[in-house]
Amino acid sequence: MKSLSELREEIDRIDREILALLNRRARLAQEVGEIKKKKGLPFYVPGREAKILSKLEEINQGPLPPESIRAIFREIISACRALEEPTKVAFLGPQATFTHLAALKHFGTSSDLRPMDSIQEVFDEVEKGRVDYGVVPIENSIEGIVNYTIDMFLDTDLKISGEIFVSVNLHLMSKEAELSKVKKVYSHRHAIAQARKWLSENLPKIEVEEVSSTAKAAELASREPGTAAIASEAAALLYDLNILAKNIQELSKNFTRFLVIGKTDSEFPSGRDKTSVMFSTKHVAGALFKALQPFAVYDVNLSKIESRPTKKKPWEYVFFVDIEGHRKEDRVAKALEELKETCSFFKILGSYPAGFKE
Amino acid sequence: MKSLSELREEIDRIDREILALLNRRARLAQEVGEIKKKKGLPFYVPGREAKILSKLEEINQGPLPPESIRAIFREIISACRALEEPTKVAFLGPQATFTHLAALKHFGTSSDLRPMDSIQEVFDEVEKGRVDYGVVPIENSIEGIVNYTIDMFLDTDLKISGEIFVSVNLHLMSKEAELSKVKKVYSHRHAIAQARKWLSENLPKIEVEEVSSTAKAAELASREPGTAAIASEAAALLYDLNILAKNIQELSKNFTRFLVIGKTDSEFPSGRDKTSVMFSTKHVAGALFKALQPFAVYDVNLSKIESRPTKKKPWEYVFFVDIEGHRKEDRVAKALEELKETCSFFKILGSYPAGFKE
Structure with missing residues (x-):
């Protein structure tokens, strides 16, 4: 059996190796950055990041649990990305709120997080290109949807590139x-x-x-x-x-869900994605039922459906639907194509890696 | 010049190496945990953790900056420690406040953070052994000291084992x-x-x-x-x-300072420590001046001095002093010994690694 000081020396040795690898990784990330700059490609590719994490989880033999691996690599990725330039993220402020925690959880501490006064301002900052991404609350597992955020998607062409869950105790x-x-x-x-x-x-x-x-x-x-x-x-x-x-809720925790918004969605499928779409049907009986049929046909799971009145006509509704899978997956693409044909209005808000409830 | 996909393959290879090293490190940490359990030693040794970080910063050749190295290794250390049992930390709640951010920054996401309703309750939880540590606000660079926290140290024997800075914009x-x-x-x-x-x-x-x-x-x-x-x-x-x-303050940022409290301080000097002491002098002219003389003699820097009236006698004050250095350093030990001799009351609240303003 090794002594405490022998074990510590070994840990220190491993830490030095990790440090060297981190800096090697950072230099490669810089090279990637240079190529991306030349080609005009985005620095932050959420699908690729999610895929890196899910591949590592797959080969992870422990003893470290997947949530720790995710937390560590989120910081590594955040730090490497920041070498080019820290990712600029507007979030619904003030500082030190659940939305701030969500932004930290998603973008890591090496990003440039900027609190905004309203959900509208978060959308504006992203639209005007003053920040790369925005983080806004979308629903609470108890209270339901944040209507203001939903409505913003009616007025803007911004896309969803990620979702984040943060737990809230009761x-x-x-x-x-x-x-x-x-x-x-x-x-x-x-x-x-x-x-x-x-x-x-x-x-x-x-x-x-x-x-x-x-x-x-x-x-x-x-x-x-x-x-x-x-x-x-x-x-x-x-x-x-x-x-x-304190904490009188059942084991199934209470979560608040946040969306990451940007000029593009997460184009690169991560293997564990969701897609959000928005559509209106004609106001006839059975229209919604008919609209949703393609999902059943192509075996696409609906994880959520919400309806909101449009501002234009009374009794006209817009539906917001979250489905499992990426828009580039065959069965998803086919279902969306067929849905589109039955709709008077149809918009894909984006495909993005599913968030973790942890 | 390498292509994007070649660079990405190399990054993936490095990530797998890092993953393997992380799990090797975790197994060693588990062995350390077993020895500590047998010997009844504490799992969390803040001085050793701070030393790990400062040694890594010393040998770090970049391109990753020291603050990124700290953020990544804080998560690594937090995850390894949590394998034994997640460190239980009470903080002044509710969730999603500056104190919550401070606790996350110090203990990492792999710890068990528990919001409390009051500063008193944080101290109680630590004293009763229901949590390992507590996090409480102590001062804001603008408003000054949190008197309630200062006063708690008069009524308890808890020690300070760390400090944390979180920036607040104006x-x-x-x-x-x-x-x-x-x-x-x-x-x-x-x-x-x-x-x-x-x-x-x-x-x-x-x-x-x-x-x-x-x-x-x-x-x-x-x-x-x-x-x-x-x-x-x-x-x-x-x-x-x-x-x-927004953000109309000068470059020198506005920080809130938090203390980590526990049953022991950080016994192991990290090389970059502070020590907090509390004392009363006799109510005679020049008593405070005389009390502070040993710090000048032994070249010990005072980083802060605060006074609070005691609850017992009118005009009797308790002084709280933060000095640079660890109580086990020779010059600090000597200065404290001499200070003690001039005081009617004297208590070392603890030595601990200095926090980072970032």
Whole structure:
């Protein structure tokens, strides 16, 4: 058995080897950068980066888990890319918010992250070319879609080049200082569902009322004595509530999803992609059903469908659909082609590597 | 000249080598963990980690800059440490705040970060052994010290094992929508000093008034038409102000400093350390001057001195001093020994690797 100091010497030796390889990798990345500059190619190729990560995960024999490999290589890739010029990323600010965490998680610490005051401003910065990418929230696994972001895609030609998940914990909060004083619990029905086990074990005989959002629940709890809300810490802070129990959601975590927007999508399939499309059908019975048929025919999974009224005509809807697969995959391309034919309006928002829930 | 695909193949080869080395390093770290477990030694040794980083920076020949090397190895070390068990860290919550960013920056993404409701709760969690470390704000380069954290050290025997810096940008904000409407600017004097150049170039004839904090400035700007504040984005959000100009501070950035607290300090000198001590002198003229004399004699730099009234006697003060160097360095040890002799109360809060402002 080796001694502590022998093991440490070996670790130091390995670290020096890793350092040398990192710098060799960086020099190669610089050469890649020069070629790209000459040819006018983009520096950041999300599909290639996702593929690098997924290939490494495949051959990874451990003991390091895939999420650690991803975290380490995200920093390596971010650092090599920054040698050319740090990737400029606008995000919905202020600093130190969930969107900031999402941008860090995706682009690494060696990027130039710039907080913006509004989702609109993030889109503007990307459109005007002042930044390379933007990061905006798109949905929360509890509250659902961020309509403002969805609507922006109606007014712009920007594409989606990535998605990011960041976990958000749920807590029981109240103006009351003790759990025994709580006679009623408010929350969004998804949050209630996620906390059902905890509620049945800890507050079995308490009335539970569904409201439109966890923020609304927190607001009600701040006004009505004897009530509590299931919501995030941010809500507890905003409405000055006491957190009576932490992390009461089931194992399936609560995530907020963010989109990376840019002038192009992720053209290069990574092998684990999603594609987002936007379309309108004629306002006739069964139109949506018919529109979605190609996905069934070509065995393409729908991971999400949302509808939003258009601003132009009453009762005219735009549908936003996320599907599994890349637009360059055969079955996906065929399904999209057929869908397009049934639509009065059709736009591919982009194909991009699927995010990791971790 | 190599082609794009040749370069990429080479990068992929290097990535596979790095992956293999990472897993070899992880296995060695596991062996270290087993020995430590047998001997009852702590898993996290901040001094050793800082030394690993500083040695790598020394031999680093580039092109990767030192801050990228630090960011990559912080994730490597975090991942290897987590194989034994993720380091449990309590931080002042909620999630997605500057303290969360600080904890991530220091402990990496492979650690178990737990948001707490108050600074007191962070200290409690560490004292009760429910987490390994805590992260709390200690001072902002503009507003100064966080008194609550300072006071906690009077009531606890916890030690300081690290410090972390996170940068915070300054903006001009107002209820007005245009800069031309601004007739007066409020801010803390440090923020005004940092923005002097911008003010003289952009608002040369405007009255500037010093107030106690940037938050106070933002509050005043939210109530008085025609005024603006220099403050952080968080303040703009809180008081619903328009940001009229971004990042108006000088190059010297505005940082918030955080402390890592634990049951022990960083015993192992890293070569680039600080030491924090706390002491009271007798209430006689010249007592503080006399107390500080040993630092001059032994050539020890003071990087900060703060005083706080004790809760026990009026006019009795406790001083908090940060010095450069580790308590195990000869000149530091001697200076502290002599200081101790002149004090009615004396406590070493800990020696720890100095943080990086980046």
